[in-house]
Amino acid sequence: MNICPVNAVAFEDNPLDGKIAIVSSEKCIDCGMCYKTCPVNEWPEMQKTKICYAGWSMNNDVRKKSASGGIAAELYKYYLNKGCWIAGCEMDEQFSAKISLRNTGYSFFQNSKYVYSDMGDTFTQIERVLKEKNEVLFVGLPCQVSGLRKYLQIKGINTENLLCVDLICHGVIQAQWLKDYVRSKEKKTKKKASHIAFRDYRFGTQNFVLTLGDDEDIFFAAPVNRTDEYQIAYHRGVAYRNNCYNCFYAQENRTGDITLGDFTGVGTEREFLYEKQKISCVLVNSKKAFDVLNEMKREGYIFLDERPISEEYNREQRLHTPTPVPSERKRFLMNISRGKSFGSAIRSSMKLRMIKNEIKAVFAIRGN
Ligand SMILES: Cc1cc2nc3c(=O)[nH]c(=O)nc-3n(C[C@H](O)[C@H](O)[C@H](O)COP(=O)(O)OP(=O)(O)OC[C@H]3O[C@@H](n4cnc5c(N)ncnc54)[C@H](O)[C@@H]3O)c2cc1C
DSSP, rough: OOOOOTTTTEOOOOOOEEEEEEEEETTTOOOOOOHHOOOOOOOOOOOOOOOOEEEEEHHHHHHHHHSOHHHHHHHHHHHHHHHHHTEEEOOOSSSSSEEEEEEOOHHHHHHOOOSEEETTHHHOOOOOOOOHHEEEEEEHHHHHHHHHHHHHHHHOOOOTEEEEEEEEEOOOOHHHHHHHHHHHHHHHHOOOOEEEEEEEEGGGGOOOOOOEESSSSSEEEEEESOOOOHHHHHHTTTTEEEEEEEGGSSSSSSSSEEEEOOOOOSSSOOOSOOOSSSEEEEEOHHHHHHHHHHHHHHHHEEEEOOOTTTTHTOGEEEEEEEOOOOOTTHHHHHHHHTTHHHHHHHHHHHHHHHHHHHHHHHHHHHOO
């Protein structure tokens, strides 16, 4: 990211959190730049939500392949059609999630990747294109939006042409554990994975089915809330990076101009006349965002229906507090520190939960 004037900051792999920043005490000149740009140490000005919409893409294919209503993909389309730059998270063939900046194509950004995503040098790339007077759309986790805003502020960059979208987030798992998980499934199935989906659209993204596939087909599919190690680790919040459990950004005030999430509470306070699945919750936090969204609605990219904000606040805990530390985490960490693999550490710490899930599933089948 090149914010340190003497390159004293380097990245190292930590067994629990994955990639973390380390400051070399020998090189450090105490300028405080790393501290000032860090989204954990220094918080930016947060924005209060003005309007809450239920929203979705007017294109059925976009909506089907996106995690919820496909608003992010439509924002990308709208920005690309205006000749602007877009940034988001894509998964490479080594199963590393990376934030990148592009000016063509958006489909690789679609859908959730439930893992830590690496910023690489995207901040400096965004700095460059903003200096050239281009418009940029950035979609990422709230801590990433915050980091970007702080970086640009410190560099004195004019951000009039930047629109930031943050996602409601319950936490991320470090990159290496996802890789270990994929390798273990490849070994078991004797297949080589070329892609992963955390909410595969072929099963309906609202069902959170994790799949692995090769060039021919899906060869592995794990339902949520059963016995799959990654599914249980992610959705029960056992294996997040340490700072996710103290996340400052799990609150009502937001870093993005727009905040996107799954609108599970839609229709709880006032009649909702549409299908309740695959709806994005769209929180509008700035005038710029209001103008962009309403122009997109007029131009037929998206549908928006204004909702009482309490429909989201009453349902979505991650707009109030970070994910609580589950009781099983202690055992999980102990297993990891004793050298167990990610899969085996999860299986041993989540045994009881897995049994409960299986019993529930049997009763659910009988009840049908
Ligand atoms: C790690 C994570 C946790 C989430 N937790 C919640 C939650 O607790 N509650 C809730 O309501 N919604 C949550 N969401 C948001 C939700 O899954 C949808 O992304 C959101 O509803 C927008 O849906 P969409 O259909 O408009 O766009 P999508 O098709 O989901 O695309 C949204 C954008 O997400 C970006 N993205 C995907 N994965 C990552 C990643 N790892 N790092 C950075 N950016 C990424 C993509 O680049 C894309 O721009 C989470 C998303 C992520 C990635």
